[in-house]
Amino acid sequence: MRSSYRFAVAGVAAAALFTAAGCSSSSSSSASGSSSVNWANETSASAGGGMSALVTAAKAEGTLNVIALPPTWANYGTIISTFEKDYGIKVNSALPDGTSQQEVDAVKTENGTAKAPDVLDIGMSVALANTSLFAPYQVSTWSSIPAAQKAPNGLWVQDYGGYMAVGYSSKFGTITSLSQLLSSKFKNSVALNGNPTSANAALNGVMMANLAEGGTASNIADGVSFFQKLKAAGNFSPVSATGATIKAGSTPVVFNWDYLNLSSYVGVSNWKVFIPSNAVLGGYYAQAINKNAPHPAAARLWEEFLYSQSATGGQNLWLQGGARPVEQPTMTSNGSIDTSAASKLPAVAGTPVFLSPTQATDAANYLAANWAKAVG
Amino acid sequence: MAAVTALNESPAAASAGQPRGMQLRRRRRLNVFRYVVFTVFGLFFALPLLAMLRFSLEGAKLGTWSLTAWRQIASYQNTGIPPLISSIEITLELAVITCVVMLVLLVPTMIWIRLRVQWLARTMEVLCLLPLTIPAIVLVVGLGPIYNRIQHYELSALMLFWVYVILALPYAYRALAAGLSAIDVTTLSEAARSLGASWFTVIVRVIAPNMRQAILNALLLTAALVLGEFTIAYLLLYNNLQEELYSISRNTPNAGVVYSTSFAALLFAFVLLLILSYAGRRRRGRG
């Protein structure tokens, strides 16, 4: 009996230790170094004492936590390594395939620990729903960003975007319109990038089909019926399209953002891309800084780097990744744009459409009720 | 603990003197059965693995061969992720810690309940099945606040062991229960107690050794779970082996490296478990 009593005491002690630990409060672990500036409260580089002060503070912090940045997504691999090299700051890249919602969840779950994400790159609907988690910040190139693409106080700022496109194996020749996808040579071939009720890229894929079929941005029914037709013809492939399935030939046609339909991203050389001329659907992502970032100076330096117009700055690096950076119009006129990369972007004919938050929500709700029925 | 070994234990066990012909016939039928079963299942398990292996050796174009995917395991790109070696170390340490905690926590408790606290047996069974009914993605939601608390004190990925023991509970419990049901716990413990043994001795030196295979299986299952666990480590932003393999595969546009790394991890775990199985060498004559 003594041995079990010993066990019991140990167990109760362990439980007590845990509850006691639970009662102690946590303090934010931001490092403000030796300067008196708390970068967590600064809303611009100049307010905190200028770029060099920011760089010094960031280097003192030494680390940056980023999240959900796959290295082959819009050239993020190069962006991260360039930042590391330029400033000597170690970047911890977590959850590479996370969704925007998961980024926000990580901010909440890791709040107060040294692992919390410092900066976020998220879809617009998630950004708009979570502004209470962000810190306002205006980068030095603030004026180069169109007013419609940023929050007035800088809680979120759009960073890069693209158009929804169809990527396909060159064995099919050249595709110029979506209706060609209904022919029998595309048996088991056409895939989206995920479940439209969950993944932003998939929802926009259906919406793009919707616009091509003559529908409007406020009603996605035509898009769903297009995929229903695809399924009836036996051409719809419900397989999760990855580099491996494309290479194996199981998913030779994929609806995805144009910067994710690059040959280099997809991993096969015989890959072509087209954007339907009557259905140019665009989407931008947004940057945000965690209000309780463990490394506030590094976070703000990262933003400055991403929006910098230099030849090796974030904007041009994104462009080289096939995405359209938000400052592209300004940079084209002031000549800082990488013209050869810009010329490689897929041709776009027609007026781009961007979904408003209401349109996106309506589309999501319609899909939640009707998608599984249509293609299941 | 005797096994059904019509092949090997016949001279000693067949003291009842069965007709030789019947024994031979049974043995032959049993052998045919075993060979058929092993071949069919062997094929079933091997084919997908071979497909993976073939794909991991794919060159740039379909149909060609290349070792690139395997070489890439070593030449990971370290943009933002730690070296592969450190994640292997951490995962191995995690496996050991989880197995030890499972051994110390579950085995004595199960034996104790079986011996002295019967009315808790059903509760135990339910508790040990609960982790499986809650998907990892939801468990993380509930674990968030707890791990947030832990991370204020210790950031190391080794802290994953707290939840890994819980995750392994259903498998370990089932393996141990099967082993417990196969031995006469009551008689053994009564005999040992009447000879003056303490409860500690009964559990550790009398009953547990009779459950060697079951304990070993439970530890194997636990170790395999830790080596293969991905979701919780991923969502809690820790770097373990599976998460690292996943990151590496996302680092390279060539699809093959996903398969070479998975296959390598499987091979590694297989060799490890094979070595471990030699630790559980059965003592003949204990039955």
Add this chain to the structure above:
Amino acid sequence: MAAAATSETGARPSRAGRRLAAPAWVGTVPFLAYVAVFLLLPTGIVVVDSLKNPNGAWAFSNVTELGNPLVRGYFIGSFKLCVLSSVSGAVLGAILAYAIASGNPDGTVRRLYIAVSGVLAQFGGVTLAFAFLVLIGPIGLLIHASWYFDFPWGIGLIYTYFQVPLMVLVFLPAIDGVKVQWREASENLGASAWQYWRYVGGPLLMPAFLGGLLLLFANALSAFATIQAWENQIAYIVPQQISTALSSEVGLSNVNVADLLALGMVIMVAIVMTGYALLQRRAARWLR
């Protein structure tokens, strides 16, 4: 083989005087405390959250969501897939376990199969689904199985791949415990092989078999990564819907709904466990 509760007064050894009179259940406290903190507490958080709405206010009406036909469809889908893969896994696994157990206990075949089972029991996800896709998918190297994309057949086959090794690992110790003397004795009494299994071996192994079946059911229930890699554009089962509810980027994320669905899964397993308990009681009757 049901163990009767040994009372303390039965076999009191010579250390009687030094023993502290704590009740027997105290010995289970370390385990219970551990489980309370790392399992019951998170589960409790999930259950409580399932009855709230995103603002944090109580919303007991959430439970009616479980009656929603769309949601019911997911639960039915989960149930179908779990039953299919657990029954096939349990039966095939039991056969394989018997084949392993009836061999040389120290032999290589046994060690190999146990190590293989240990590794494959936790194998799954993207790589497994991809392997099956290239083997029997539309461009299958082996054959083109037209039912590969049908739910639950294609994914059921993939699930069986890791269910069988799991069953082998949990069922093997039970088969090992079936003494060869019982077989010899029954044959001495003139029983055929069928009669042996029907009246002796079967009932003895039934509890362990049912336990394995239950484990396989629960194992299939919350599996997620594999089916996501098999087909990720349509949701068939509850975990896929939970993932949408947790991480949807298009505004359909709702942690409370996710928690509610998880609660539904726990309830489903509770129901299955009740059925299991009833079956166990019947099986135990054969033993005494």
